[in-house]
Amino acid sequence: MSTNSTTYPPLASIPHHVGIIMDGNGRWAKSRGLIRHAGHQAGVDNIRPVLEGCVEFGIKVLTVYAFSTENWHRPLEEVSGLMRLLGFTIRHRLHELHQNGVQIRHSGRLTGINKELQKQILHAIEYTKHNDQIILNVAFNYGGRGEILDAVRQVIAEGIDPETLTEETFSRYLYTGDLPDPDMIIRTGGDWRLSNFLIWQAAYSEYYTTPTYWPDFDKNELYKAIVEYNHRERRFGRILDGETTPA
Numbered sequence: 001m002s003t004n005s006t007t008y009p010p011l012a013s014i015p016h017h018v019g020i021i022m023d024g025n026g027r028w029a030k031s032r033g034l035i036r037h038a039g040h041q042a043g044v045d046n047i048r049p050v051l052e053g054c055v056e057f058g059i060k061v062l063t064v065y066a067f068s069t070e071n072w073h074r075p076l077e078e079v080s081g082l083m084r085l086l087g088f089t090i091r092h093r094l095h096e097l098h099q100n101g102v103q104i105r106h107s108g109r110l111t112g113i114n115k116e117l118q119k120q121i122l123h124a125i126e127y128t129k130h131n132d133q134i135i136l137n138v139a140f141n142y143g144g145r146g147e148i149l150d151a152v153r154q155v156i157a158e159g160i161d162p163e164t165l166t167e168e169t170f171s172r173y174l175y176t177g178d179l180p181d182p183d184m185i186i187r188t189g190g191d192w193r194l195s196n197f198l199i200w201q202a203a204y205s206e207y208y209t210t211p212t213y214w215p216d217f218d219k220n221e222l223y224k225a226i227v228e229y230n231h232r233e234r235r236f237g238r239i240l241d242g243e244t245t246p247a
């Protein structure tokens with residue numbers, strides 16, 4: 001992947017998995033006198049440089065929140081615009097992503113998405129499954145509560161003994177499957193909420209929000225977020241420098 005000449009001082013700790021709530025496309029468009037769809041287009045175009053930044057900084061998994069189950073309640077025109085945009089992106093960007101070693105994953109329900117787009121999503125996953133430069137996990141038609149419910153349904157359907165079910169095995173039934181939990185969740189557009197994003201997996205994620213709208217969020221902003229991450233003390237309920245008692 002191409003990188004620009006700016007050099008960033010190395011950081012002690014790089015999050016392995018970053019989740020981004022790519023919010024603010026509509027406001028970005030409005031502030032420029034454009035229609036909302038132009039904001040979504042600019043938003044999709046912005047994934048590439050941020051992904052490049054992730055590779056440069058050593059992030060191994062990037063999960064981007066692209067369409068929530070609640071977003072179906074938006075006007076039909078906007079919803080179909082977003083669906084078309086995903087199809088267009090897979091058609092026109094898949095080859096390049098593949099050449100750059102990006103492994104594509106999907107988190108969300110396929111049901112509800114039109115059949116043709118479902119096929120494209122499955123093709124993108126299959127086509128890139130052996131790539132190992134970075135995982136780009138696209139949360140599309142994703143809702144955290146629905147994900148937990150789908151996992152519970154599957155656990156019940158498989159007749160798993162409730163007594164033996166652990167948090168670890170349950171996690172494997174989530175859409176994110178074998179992916180590690182996100183270390184950091186970034187939200188652009190200034191709001192301080194998860195909006196149903198990775199609500200199980202983000203239990204101990206470091207949260208970071210910036211007022212910058214998603215289409216303007218660049219590599220420098222990503223670096224700033226990782227600098228902030230380096231200032232966080234992750235305790236996971238323990239006392240730092242104290243003894244750890246096994247539970």
Ligand code: IPE
Pocket residue numbers: 022023024025026027028066067068071082189
């Ligand atoms: C995020 O941008 C993209 C999606 C939710 C699909 P928005 O469309 O929510 O932009 P704002 O929040 O209205 O500015």
Ligand code: IPE
Pocket residue numbers: 021022023024065066067068071191193195
């Ligand atoms: C969150 O943004 C969903 C995505 C970025 C895909 P929203 O704009 O849908 O969230 P709310 O409605 O402000 O909570």
Ligand code: MG
Pocket residue numbers: 023024025189
């Ligand atoms: Mg929004």
